[in-house]
Amino acid sequence: MSQPTDAYALLVQRGFVPVELLRTMRPKDWIKNSFVFAAAVFARDAAGRPLFLDPTSFGMVFGAFVLFCMAASAIYLVNDLVDIEKDRAHPKKRHRPLASGRLPRSVAVIAAIVLLGSALPLAFVIDWNGTSLLQNSDFGLALLFYVVVQGLLYSFFLKNIVIADIFTIALGFVLRTVAGALVLDIPITHWLLICMGMLALFLGLSKRRAEMLLLQQNATSHRRILTEYTLPMVDQMIGIVIAAAILAYTLFTTTAETMPHEPFPLMLMTVPFVVFAIFRYLYLVHRYEEGGNPSELLLKDATLTGSILLWGVIAVAVLLIAPV
Incomplete structure (x- = not known):
């Protein structure tokens, strides 16, 4: 095994807080946020050219992807805080940083606040064209709705309702796709x-x-x-x-x-x-x-x-x- 891997394993074993925090933020799951690119792939501009070829459009969608990664990581932190006792009864999830005690709850709470406190304001200005902010806040509203549904309603209520729990999980993917269209003002x-x-x-x-x-x-x-x-x-x-x-x-x-x-x-x-x-x-x-x-x-x-x-x-x- 290589030395960097040994060093990483040692940090994890000792409960190095930054590493444990990153693991709880689930960077591997950020791939789910690639759904925001779906609308841009199949959309075309006024000249009939694929929209993803436009650097400005691609940059805006990539920015939307980053903001969704930040919001999703905050939601993962909230979910793990809410389910900390249940995760300890799970054969795999009991090894998670919060459930195992390697990550202090206070650190997770602060990180979730910082991530949401940064992502939501930026979401309301990413597609702002200089006019009324309220009239150009579609993407911001979509991300806010995603956070409310996935971070609050699902964590505390919807995950305990049969069928509705599955629809809520599915809604998270659909909202990512819709948000990717909204940030570019593409018809849904x-x-x-x-x-x-x-x-x-x-x-x-x-x-x-x-x-x-x-x-x-x-x-x-x-x-x-x-x-x-x-x-x-x-x-x-x-x-x-x-x-x-x-x-x-x-x-x-x-x-x-x-x-x-x-x-x-x-x-x-x-x-x-x-x-x-x-x-x-x-x-x-x-x-x-x-x-x-x-x-x-x-x-x-x-x-x-x-x-x-x-x-x-x-x-x-x-x-x-x-x-x-």
């Missing part, structure tokens, strides 16, 4: 909401399924709502959502106004990669009981990562080459 199409909504529900249901299998008999002591679900019911929901997601994306590639349609709907070439990625994820969920953390699964499964990257390369190539 029904295809954007349907495709991202179905994908988000699939990820949320897979998360619940993984938790049920991991906790099994100890589910009640960690999260009471898990007793309201059964594996057959969750599997049936996943099947419905997958079918709807694939159908919605296929229709999007063939009917959306921003997609090329001559000499044929070229974006149809990306459908097999989307289907493969979904099936691969489903395979990992069932065969290896994964799905509890989509970010970790994406980072450690090369086949899943490769299929998504291939989808991205082909989609960008089609948008660059083919006219609308």
